[in-house]
Amino acid sequence: DQQVKQNSPSLSVQEGRISILNCDYTNSMFDYFLWYKKYPAEGPTFLISISSIKDKNEDGRFTVFLNKSAKHLSLHIVPSQPGDSAVYFCAAAVWGSQGNLIFGKGTKLSVKP
Amino acid sequence: EAGVAQSPRYKIIEKRQSVAFWCNPISGHATLYWYQQILGQGPKLLIQFQNNGVVDDSQLPKDRFSAERLKGVDSTLKIQPAKLEDSAVYLCASSLMARGGRTDTQYFGPGTRLTVL
Numbered sequence: 525d526q527q528v529k530q531n532s533p534s535l536s537v538q539e540g541r542i543s544i545l546n547c548d549y550t551n552s553m554f555d556y557f558l559w560y561k562k563y564p565a566e567g568p569t570f571l572i573s574i575s576s577i578k579d580k581n582e583d584g585r586f587t588v589f590l591n592k593s594a595k596h597l598s599l600h601i602v603p604s605q606p607g608d609s610a611v612y613f614c615a616a617a618v619w620g621s622q623g624n625l626i627f628g629k630g631t632k633l634s635v636k637p
Numbered sequence: 638e639a640g641v642a643q644s645p646r647y648k649i650i651e652k653r654q655s656v657a658f659w660c661n662p663i664s665g666h667a668t669l670y671w672y673q674q675i676l677g678q679g680p681k682l683l684i685q686f687q688n689n690g691v692v693d694d695s696q697l698p699k700d701r702f703s704a705e706r707l708k709g710v711d712s713t714l715k716i717q718p719a720k721l722e723d724s725a726v727y728l729c730a731s732s733l734m735a736r737g738g739r740t741d742t743q744y745f746g747p748g749t750r751l752t753v754l
Contacts (some may be wrong), residue, residue: 528679530739533652560745565747566747567641567701567728567745567746567747567748568680568728568745569745570742570743570744573742613679613680615679623668623670623685623692623741623743624682624685624693624733625680625682625743626682627681628679629677629678629679630679
């Protein structure tokens with residue numbers, strides 16, 4: 525049973541436009557959410573996070589939105605750059621879980637020049 | 638600052654053989670994680686250490702997988718005997734500390750790609 529779902533395996537966006545990556549979760553106990561970025565042959569790299577007490581967190585070109593009632597979060601990248609082309613993983617954790625992250629399957633983003 | 642180091646980067650073995658992976662976390666990081674990432678899936682936690690103690694190994698197939706972190710620094714993950722379904726990338730991650738109620742950022746190594754034939 526998948527607790528964190530990324531239903532779009534891939535996304536293609538033009539350089540300079542907005543990229544929106546979506547993530548849904550089923551476990552209402554999740555209260556901390558993260559996005560990781562992964563290039564081929566490298567490990568995932570932490571990008572941005574949000575706790576359940578917020579509905580938005582921004583860091584430069586990256587913004588994560590959390591809709592708790594819909595159990596949905598999204599990552600917005602504005603403007604998108606070719607270097608953003610990578611696989612993006614959504615992950616979630618339960619308060620007090622001691623760092624046990626549950627990952628989605630990932631979405632491969634391609635930003636075309 | 639040096640990142641998480643893992644070796645080897647690639648390993649090909651035949652089923653029923655044994656294999657070991659090594660991880661050296663970021664200096665000063667008390668918490669170390671081993672993840673398994675099967676092709677097309679997200680990473681799945683196998684085991685988590687806090688210093689040299691096991692915090693969570695609920696998803697570790699203990700009949701064939703073992704892991705240790707004897708001195709609270711580097712760690713080894715072993716599979717014996719390997720099965721075809723163990724083919725995956727094995728990722729090691731570390732964080733400063735995983736405290737109750739808080740999740741420190743986890744930093745990942747490049748992983749070891751295991752192919753079992």
